[in-house]
Amino acid sequence: MKELKILAILIIVIGALYYGVEPYAHSIMEPKTAPADFAFKDLKPIDLSRGVASKGKDLVAQNCVACHSLKSQKIPAPMDKAAAGVSFGVVPPDLSHIASVLNPQFLAHFIKDPTKAALLTHKYKDDHPYPMPAFTQFSDQDLADIVAYLVSIAPKNLSDKQVFMQACQRCHDIKYDKLYAITDHKDLHRYLGSNAPDLSMMIRSLGREKLEVFINDPQKLLHGTAMPRVGLTKKAQEQVINYLEQTGDSKHHQRHRLGIQIMLFFAVMTLLAYFWKQKVWREVH
């Protein structure tokens, strides 16, 4: 009984210490943020229900392919990567898969006013303009048509890695998977004002929960950053995080499987040791 009392006191003191330096201290040091918003409530809804894909196809042909490629539709990029990087600062994305990863409302708003949708108005102004112009001349119907077209050509399912490549690889490296940014680092630095970090270890330095808030709205955790709000759907974002886990914390499952086995082993050893100790001490007490 006495030893249990001592153990209880130990647990209380160490528990207080742990609570103070871990959950409590971190709750004070890290800014509190609202949870991720996959409905993009700050953007006024555009009626996308009556979009006509065939009309959207024409609009894309007239307006988008001057810079963007659509490889699945056999439309190549007008410039090679090096030239595009020098001209724009970042290589424009291929649009074949874009609607598989972006929220449709976000996509429509992005076409209409990219810096506003990406939450980058503080970064890209007249003296340092954003490479994609705002298509304010498009009516809501035009936007609905373009989105309908992009949705019609987008595959329903992409692998985790394909989602990552579509959403992040224009700027970010994953060195540990030998995946490198499409845009040249020098061009990117000029365009962003700083280097885009390698994401190999991001799963361990930020963790799943923070990544979920950060990717959904980078400004919340890193105010003033040049990283855009990408506008990923909940599913696409989960796939990105899964990919980061596969490359940065590939032994995650092994750790969880092995942990329980080692603990069980020592639990059995504890029992055996307890019976042995009882046997030995019976002679002296």
Add this chain to the structure above:
Amino acid sequence: MTEYWIPKNINFLWAMGVILLTLFTALVVSGIFLLMYYKPDAKLAYDSVNFTIMQEVAFGWLWRHIHATAASMIFVIIYIHMFVAIYYGSYKRGREMIWISGMLLFVIFSAEAFSGYMLPWGQMSYWAASVITGLFGKIPVIGPDLLMWIRGNYVVADATLTRFFMLHVFLLPVVIIMIIGMHFYSLRIPHVNNQEGEVLDFEAEEKKYKEGNKKESKVIPFWPVFLSKDIFVVCAFMVFFFYLVCYHYEFAMDPINFERANSLKTPTHIYPEWYFLWSYEVLRGFFFNGNLGLVVFGIVQIIFFLLPLLDNSPVVKPAHQRKAFQVWFWLLVVDMVVLTIYGKLPPVGNNRYVGLVASLIFLALFFVILPLISRAEKKGA
């Protein structure tokens, strides 16, 4: 081992020494495995840890997690071991050498932990190393030269990493093993203390035991009686330890340290590992005068060594039989918990005053209250 005798009147807190030995062994063994793949080079260190060891080498992650978790847990147990000794008065009357060699171990373990923390070349490793080595630069007269000598460069750089690597994997472990030997050897003459602080005639008790009066004898042999209980405690501890290793390692591996060191980008908050926080808070506590903080910081590094001098009362009893000392003991525990927690919080607003008051209380407990208690006890005794 069967010829070394231990009092029977002890509880599981006396098993901490064997847990420490187990953890130290785990550190050495896991360290040897890590050493096979680690590269002590500022360009390669980060990837050798985070890619080669954590992902490419079979079970490399397990060795690294064991190493990091054991490094943190060893301080939990050292603090328990230390406070058990304070509670039961085991630093007194012939046991001073045990106490002093133990405190030496604590200091060398601190240096060992600090030098090891830098090796993964992560953001917090780098900046913590910068801040702590920077303290040496503030020492009068020799400071700037000393700082250069320690870092091997104007800033924390490859030269610093290489020498910290040598300290961590060779010099300090050898010194630790030697002091462990000294710590054990100094136990042979005054023997282990017991729950009541009772002075035992070990030879007479040993004779009783050997004659078969095992139940009457107040001592037990180290093997198998003492160790049978220790092994039980170690096994139970290991269940908890591997829970931490596999499911809760982040308490020992700060997520920010998975970011590569960047000498151009300071982290928002710089703080040491939890076991240094209380003395770090004393350093910051005197916020209005950095030099004063540094002086007091220097004092608290050695303050526990002085315990046998500051408490020279002849009474050797557990704290619950020395009322004033018992109050002192729990005030010290609470004060150190407060210092530790505020050592991590940003030093702004009222936090600074909490730090100052807690630091002053800490000094008063050692230099004013403890000598007064022992003086009163001497008169009473």
